[in-house]
Amino acid sequence: MIILLPITSEQTISVAPRYTDYFSEESYESRVESNGGTLEAISCLTDNASEFNDTSISIRRDGDGKSETITDVKGLVNGNFIDFTFASEILEEGSTYYMEITKDSKLAYRDKIYITTQGDYTVKHEVSKPRYIQPTGEVNDNTYII
Secondary structure, eight states, X not given: OEEEOSOSSOEEEEXXXXXXXXXXXXXXXXXXXXXXXXXXXXXXXXXXXXXXXXXXXXXXXTTTXXXXXXXXXXXXXXXXXEEEEEOOSOOOTTOEEEEEEEETTXXXXXXXXXXXOOOXXXXXXXXXXXXXXXXXXXXXXXXXXX
C-alpha cells in the first residue's frame, strides 16, 4: 500500500513495474545517431531520461467511487524502480484508493493508496480500547424507553 498526503500539489511514488520495456536504450541510441548526434554514455541518459509520454494513472476512491485519470505523469528510471510524479485533485484524509498505472493501454502497476497526514509510523493502531464502564447504583429492571 502506498501512503500519500491529502494535498493537490505533486507527489512522487516509486514502483517496480510489471514489465520493464518502459525505457529502451536502443531506441534512444538509434534516434541520436540518425539525427547526426553524438552518443556519449547511455548511463548518463538513464539517470535523467523521461520516456513516459503515454503513461496515465487512474485513481478511484473506495466507497463512493469518485475517480480521476491523470495523464500529465512524469516518470524517471531509478534503478529497478520508476519514480512517478503526479498531482491529484481528489485525495482526502483517511480515504483509501485503488490505483492503476498504464502505458500505451498496458497495465504497468496496480496498488492501493491510503491518504493520511500522519507521519509517525511507530504509533500502533488499537482496534478497541476497554472503555465500557459497568453502571453502579441503580438496579437494572430490564425496562427501556423507546
